[in-house]
Amino acid sequence: MxxxxxxxxxxxxxxxxxxxxxPPAQRLGAFAFSRWRMLFASLLLWALAASSGGWRSLDVSALGLLAISGLIGIFIGDTALFACMNRLGPRRSGVLFACHALFSGVLAWVWLGEVLWGWALLGSLLLVGGVMLAIVWGKRSDESHHWEQTRGRLVVGVCLGxxxxxxxxxxxxxxxxLMSTGIDAVAASxxxxxxxxxxxxxxxxLWRGARAQAPVRWHDAWLTFLSAAVAMALGMTLILKAMHLGQAGLVAVLSSVTPVLILPLLWLAYRRRPAMGAWWGAALAVLGTALILR
Known part of the structure; x- marks a missing residue:
């Protein structure tokens, strides 16, 4: 693929x-939710790596880089994302997290010498711009869903995102x-x-603030397991595989369409269609994706 x-x-x-x-992130708190989510994801990933034999591709020399990447991207990054979501909700945290496409484009140029030109560059600009437009203008003026409320200081939520x-x-x-060496993506994850x-x-x-804000209920555990299976076991493995096969900056740009894909899902949750700005942003994102894939 x-x-x-x-x-x-x-x-x-x-x-x-x-x-x-x-729901479970807001109830348990960012630290407790992230911890349970990682536990479920680790069990799933090791089961898959053991059944497929992918663990044999692991090398001791790769463990250090995987450890640093895990600490930065999962321990710090994921925890910050859910702390941001608890403060700002999925829609606004999504627009902040979508900035990873811009960061990745710059860092891929600095570290890896990757440069986007032509249709890929135009498509990337349209896609990122569409994502931002869809989320910034994706709220209706009369929207009162609790996911749209700000909890705590806005500037803290923005910094976390x-x-x-x-x-x-x-x-x-x-x-x-590292992925270019042929290491198994599931085992690396x-x-x-x-x-x-x-x-x-x-x-x-070491820190009492990392404890759960409320006892874990079966419903919380089930939703956390689904989140771990879909986002971490499957989603992260797919992105590592894409990184192995393709251009890092382009992969990051395409993966930033998540907030646009969230819009119809939030429509189901809100039972109300997104604002017109969301539709225009989604259209730009689709056009940008088409130019990248042409």
Missing amino acids: RPEALALLAAGCWAVSSLFSA LLAALCQSVATLMLKP AVRMTLALAAHGLLWL
């Missing part, structure tokens, strides 16, 4: 998982050379997830 298609599938996984994630986007870019791009979970466990022991 083409790397562009893999990146789009990963974006779809992240969009679907955001609806599973929002941008931190999550930057961590996602750095953690993914630093694995590009399993190692990253396990090491990030270990860091969360250490934080839980």
Whole structure:
């Protein structure tokens, strides 16, 4: 499968998982939710790596890079993202996280020497612009859903969202050379997830603020498991595979369509259609994707 298609599938996984994630993340808190999510994802990934034999591709020399990537992208990045979501909701946290496409484009040029030209560059600009437009103008003036409320200081939520986007870019791009060696994407994801979970466990022991805000209910556990399976076990593996096969900056741009894909899902949750700006933004994002894939 083409790397562009893999990146789009990963974006779809992240969009679907955001609806599973929002309720338990708000109830348990960002730290506790991330910890349970990583536990479920680690178990799933190691089971897949063991059954497929992908664990044999792991090399001791790769563990250090996978550990750093896991700490930056999952331990810090994911926790910051859900802390942002708890404050600003899925829609506004989505527009901040979509900035990872811009960060990735710049970092891919600085670190890897990748440059977008021609139709790919035009398509990338249209896609990123469409994503921003869809989310910034995607709220109706009379919308009162609790996911649209701001909890705490707005500036803190914005900083957390941008931190999550930057961590996602750095953690993914630093694995590009490693993925080119032929390491199994599932096994690599399993190692990253396990090491990030270990860091969360250490934080839980040392800091009381990392404890759960409420007891874990069966419904919370089920939604967290679905989020882990769709976003982390499947979505992250797809993005690593795409990174192995394609251009890192382009993969990051395509994976940033997640907020546009969230819009129809939020329509189902709100029971009200998105604002006109959301439709225009989605149309630009689709056009940009078509230019990239042409």
